[in-house]
Amino acid sequence: MTEDKNISIHGQWSSRWAFILAATGSAVGLGNIWKFPYITGEYGGGAFVLVYLFCVAIIGIPIMMAEVMLGRRGRQSPINTMRSLAKAEGRHGIWSWIGWMGVLAGFLILSYYSVIAGWGLAYVFRTATGVMHAADSAGIKDIFGELVSDPEKLLAWHTCFMVLTMVVVARGVKHGLEKAVRFLMPLLLILLLILVGYAMNTGHFSEGVEFLFKPDFSKLTGGAILTAMGHAFFTLSLGMGAIMMYGSYLPENTSIAKTSIIISLADTMVALLAGLAIFPIVFSFPELAPGAGPGLIFQTLPIAFANMPGGQFFGTLFFVLIVVAAWTSSISLIEPAVAWLIENRGMTRVRAAVWSGLATWLVGIATVLSFSHWAFDFNFLGTVKHNGVFDILDILTANIMLPVGGMLIAIFAGWMMKPKHSKEELALNRSYKLWQFLIKYVAPVLVFVVILNIFGII
Numbered sequence: 372m373t374e375d376k377n378i379s380i381h382g383q384w385s386s387r388w389a390f391i392l393a394a395t396g397s398a399v400g401l402g403n404i405w406k407f408p409y410i411t412g413e414y415g416g417g418a419f420v421l422v423y424l425f426c427v428a429i430i431g432i433p434i435m436m437a438e439v440m441l442g443r444r445g446r447q448s449p450i451n452t453m454r455s456l457a458k459a460e461g462r463h464g465i466w467s468w469i470g471w472m473g474v475l476a477g478f479l480i481l482s483y484y485s486v487i488a489g490w491g492l493a494y495v496f497r498t499a500t501g502v503m504h505a506a507d508s509a510g511i512k513d514i515f516g517e518l519v520s521d522p523e524k525l526l527a528w529h530t531c532f533m534v535l536t537m538v539v540v541a542r543g544v545k546h547g548l549e550k551a552v553r554f555l556m557p558l559l560l561i562l563l564l565i566l567v568g569y570a571m572n573t574g575h576f577s578e579g580v581e582f583l584f585k586p587d588f589s590k591l592t593g594g595a596i597l598t599a600m601g602h603a604f605f606t607l608s609l610g611m612g613a614i615m616m617y618g619s620y621l622p623e624n625t626s627i628a629k630t631s632i633i634i635s636l637a638d639t640m641v642a643l644l645a646g647l648a649i650f651p652i653v654f655s656f657p658e659l660a661p662g663a664g665p666g667l668i669f670q671t672l673p674i675a676f677a678n679m680p681g682g683q684f685f686g687t688l689f690f691v692l693i694v695v696a697a698w699t700s701s702i703s704l705i706e707p708a709v710a711w712l713i714e715n716r717g718m719t720r721v722r723a724a725v726w727s728g729l730a731t732w733l734v735g736i737a738t739v740l741s742f743s744h745w746a747f748d749f750n751f752l753g754t755v756k757h758n759g760v761f762d763i764l765d766i767l768t769a770n771i772m773l774p775v776g777g778m779l780i781a782i783f784a785g786w787m788m789k790p791k792h793s794k795e796e797l798a799l800n801r802s803y804k805l806w807q808f809l810i811k812y813v814a815p816v817l818v819f820v821v822i823l824n825i826f827g828i829i
């Protein structure tokens with residue numbers, strides 16, 4: 372233990388900006404560029420996007436503030452942070468279960484996240500070698516189909532990505548990462564803007580914009596609402612302790628409200644830009660459909676790159692950046708587990724990283740097989756899902772575990788903690804009341820209502 376109780380034994384960010392960049396690195400990932408477009412496509416566009424934006428603003432930002440606040444007060448892994456905060460507030464130790472559930476959710480998410488990031492890695496090489504460039508839009512679709520139906524290839528790429536993740540985690544989240552994120556994140560933004568520029572010239576830009584922003588409420592099924600809410604948690608990295616963990620490295624005297632708003636805005640902007648880049652391309656080619664599922668960006672973006680000047684270069688760079696975005700997210704999925712192993716099992720960081728990485732890698736094999744041998748269709752609240760175990764893991768974590776975790780965090784921060792403590796930690800004046808109202812009533816009630824509704828209870 373360090374002498375200073377105000378610093379985590381795992382270290383501290385060097386500045387407020389280091390925290391913002393790292394948390395934005397965690398938030399911006401496959402969720403924005405890969406998942407947001409394909410679920411928006413599956414659930415029919417505009418109305419789904421509206422619910423998602425509403426959830427980010429009304430549920431996401433207040434819960435992000437709560438997570439950062441709890442993390443900075445507890446200064447440990449989420450499990451131990453919740454245990455010690457519960458004790459300090461005179462509450463039952465059972466609140467540490469928030470941390471346990473978060474560790475489990477993080478494992479399960481990373482297990483499939485790594486497989487998808489592996490697709491990104493594969494595409495770096497396919498784009499760089501010009502395979503994509505030579506193919507037409509039907510050929511590009513086939514290239515994707517061949518990749519995902521080959522478990523050996525997927526396993527190899529999944530393994531590569533897990534190794535990348537564990538190397539950073541083993542070295543400690545701060546080293547190297549802070550610097551990498553500082554220049555790669557802006558680069559990602561520039562490339563997205565270039566893609567949007569390309570989309571504007573497809574002749575189908577307005578169709579894309581309309582699909583994204585014109586709500587058709589008849590498409591808003593229960594499944595769409597649950598998925599939109601779950602995605603608000605997923606995309607902001609909330610509900611499992613990742614942001615709590617990052618908050619535990621936050622220096623005192625940093626405004627939690629301001630940083631949370633900056634992170635959420637940046638994350639939302641990247642998702643909307645990805646949507647604006649992808650849908651006009653989808654509408655330009657008859658063989659593509661918005662509801663194509665998890666392969667959507669892998670079947671659309673290569674077409675854009677094949678048709679733009681310098682496309683081979685930009686395409687390669689873009690997939691590199693997707694992998695980097697996934698990389699800075701994946702480490703935050705496993706960091707709470709690693710920190711706990713260090714704190715409670717006396718492991719070194721390297722050992723903790725190796726063991727947790729190995730366990731995640733093993734579970735990931737189920738996702739590897741979900742696109743071939745283990746693929747099966749099932750009906751999820753009226754939408755047919757095609758990728759068996761992968762879809763189940765995704766629905767279980769993003770749509771159930773994260774919202775429930777977030778709801779419990781909100782209840783703890785709003786009801787279990789003395790207002791004096793939360794007020795002091797958040798250092799807000801007038802807007803404290805607003806936060807308190809959202810965290811006590813709005814966020815938990817909305818999550819609760821949506822989940823009960825899904826189970827047909829109300």
Ligand code: TRP
Nearest residue numbers: 398400401402605606608613700
């Ligand atoms: N937010 C990341 C993305 O959008 C994924 C992610 C990283 C995450 N850490 C998380 C999701 C913690 C939920 C919880 O790609």
